[in-house]
Amino acid sequence: QVQLVQSGAEVKKPGTSVKVSCRAFGYTFTGNYLHWVRQAPGRGLEWMGWINPYSGGTHYAEKFQGWVTMTTDTSSSTAYMELSRLKSDDTAVYFCARGGHYAEYLQDWGQGTLVTVSS
Amino acid sequence: EIVLTQSPGTLSLSPGERATLSCRASQSVSSSYLAWYQQKLGQAPRLLIYGASSRATGIPDRFSGSGSGTDFTLTISRLEPEDFAVYYCQQYDISPFTFGPGTKVDIK
DSSP states (O other): OOEEEEOOOEEEOTTOOEEEEEEEESSOGGGSOEEEEEEOTTOOEEEEEEEOTTTOOEEEOGGGTTTEEEEEETTTTEEEEEEOSOOGGGOEEEEEEEEOSSSOOEEEEOOOEEEEEOO | OOOEEEEOSEEEEOTTOOEEEEEEEEEEEGGGOEEEEEEOTTSOOEEEEETTTEEOTTOOTTEEEEEEEEEEEEEESSOOGGGOSEEEEEEOSSSSOOBOOOEEEEEO
C-alpha cells in the first residue's frame, strides 16, 4: 500500500525558510516523479513543481523558480521541499504527491503539512 | 500557461441525482492529459480520473470522465452521501500543471 507521510506543522517568521519532508512507503521511490502542490486557506490547489528521484532532476513552476528547492534522499525514500524568503501569503498546506505512469497525474498524496508564516 | 475554468462554481443536488461538472481549458490539452480530483474538507485530494476518461484504482464506476481538446466533463451518475465534496480538474500537458478553481457539490 502506497503511503506518503509528511512532516508536522511549522510556524515561521517572514524572511526565513521552511523545509518540509515527505517519506514514501510501498513502492519503488525512484520509479515515479514526486510533485509538490500547495493550498492556501480556503483557496484552490497550486502546483509548484516536480523532482525525479532517480536522476535528481527538477522542474519548477516559473512562479517558484529561485525560491523553491526540491531534493530527495533515496537511502530513506524521502523527498524535501524547501521554500525560502517566506512571506505571509506563503501560509498554506503543502502536499507532496506521486506522479503517474509516464504521465504526471497525481495518483497518491501525502496528508499535507500546514506552514504558517507570521511575525 | 493553460487556464482552466470550471463550472458551475457550486452544484446543489440531492443524493441519487446525476452531477455534471465542466472544465474548460484556454488552449487545447494534448493527449487528453486532464485529471479530476475529489477533495473533502481537511483532507488531501484524491485522484478520480486521469487521461480525461480513465478511472483511477478503486474509484467506483458511477464516476466517469469524458472530453478532449478544450472541453472536459466529469459525471457522477448517482450521487452517494460521500460524494459531496469539492472537485478539481488539472492539466498535466504543459508546465505549469494548472488546476481549475474547483466545483463544490453540496447537498440540496
